[in-house]
Amino acid sequence: MSRERVTVIDIAHAAGVSKSTVSLVLQGSPLVNEGTRARVNAVIRELGYVYNRGAANLRQSHSKSKIIGIVVNDLTNSFFAELAVGVDMVVQSAGYVQFLSNTGESVDRQREVIASMREHGISGLILSPARGTEAADLKTLVASGIPVVNVVRQVAGAKVSSLVSDNRTGMHEAVRHLAGLGHGRIAFLGGFPDTAVFADRLAGYRDAMVAMGLVPQDDLVISSAPSRAGGVAAIERALVLNERPTAAVCLNDAVAFGVCDGLRAHRLEPGSDFAVIGFDDVIEAQTAVPALTTISVDPQGMGRRAAQLLLKQINAGNAEAEAVVSSVRLVVRQSCGAASDKRERLALL
Known part of the structure; x- marks a missing residue:
């Protein structure tokens, strides 16, 4: 050659x-x-x-284009598809196009796609970091002057902007609602323990349990992949406990849908035999059967806010990093409507 x-x-x-x-x-x-x-x-x-x-x-030096990179950790979760739609609404109107990639929770893959995006001259990056991402992984981006906004997950020590939902408050409201319906054994299902979003939502769960006069029990906290399959696995483990829970708050809606699948596999009906609450409020939550009670973070709205924050930094040049926490709200639907007689029947199974 x-x-x-x-x-x-x-x-x-x-x-x-x-x-x-x-x-x-x-x-x-x-x-x-x-x-x-x-x-x-x-x-x-x-x-x-x-x-x-x-x-x-x-x-x-001449490669800066009207391209915004968006890298997510799990595009099989519809939350991220909705987030990308929200991003596109804003960047398109500003004359940009988005370059979307999925890492599948691989830090190595994340490094490769970010490097590829840099070769294409991206003007900025919206990143939902892969599990295990460290501040050093974002160091070259920051040093090169490319604005970065982390969404959903924060990275400790990274000097970049972030946009996350109010995880503690959201989970606190979910637990309060279930306790108000008379549930005492409420499980926390799904998520990787080594991620900040898991830690924040678990803290909200435990705070609410104490506030409602309930005792948080370690056996009711069951981690799993934050996916539909992870939800099935988590509820399988919950149902073999000596004292079964009668309700669950889930790390996200994907886990909640899996929990509903797992319950039906055991001939238990979500919303009648067991109460389920998710977190995200993806579009499917409204049309699911039963419709999913969830903590709404407005995924598309989150994407729009992330894009606005990134464009603000691009236009300002060397803008200071900002940390934004978006508000959430409980949306009550059918999946949490377990009746007391059904809970009693479940406890006897």
Whole structure:
């Protein structure tokens, strides 16, 4: 292969990595592990590739486009699809287009897609961080002057703007509502314990249990993937407890839908035999059977606010990072309407 014809794509193919990873190595990024860096550099030497840093810098200086990056951790959760719609409403009217990508909770994949977006000259990034994301993962973005807004999940120590829902208040209201219906054993289902959103919502759950004169019990807190499948797994574990719960607050609506699936698998009807409350208020919550009681965060509205916050930073240049907490509200539907005689029947099963 002639030296003049060697490209980044050739290197990526020979090294068995993505083009974005090769670019990170060429830029000297700390985001690439040493093993991968050594392998890529060996291929670069073998193929005789010469990195024209001056040309690269010139490309980058002229590469800013009217593109907004949006990277989410789980696009199978309809919450993020609705969030992206809200973002698009705002950025489109401002003359931008959005570049959407899904990480599937992989920090490595997240690094690659962000690197790829940088190559396309994004003007800003809206990020729902993958599980395990650290401040160092956002360091190069901040250093390059690309505005970032973290949504849903915060990253400790990251000097970027954030937009999260009022997790504690929302979960507090959900528990209060169930306690007011006469439930004493209320489970908290779903979510990864090592995420900030889990910690915040669990804190709201425990605070409300105490405030309502109930005793928070560790066996009623059941973690799982924050997905529909995770909801099925969580309710399976809850139903084999010696003292079953009669109601559950769920980390999000996806978990709540899975909980309803799991209940039906045991011939228990959500809303009649067991009370379920979600968190998000995705569109499907209104049309589900029974309709899902949930904490509404207005996903599309959250997307619009995130986009407005990002555009504000883009237009201001070096704007200070902002931390915004959006308000939430309890939306009561049919899934929480367990009657007392049904709860008594469940306890005897």
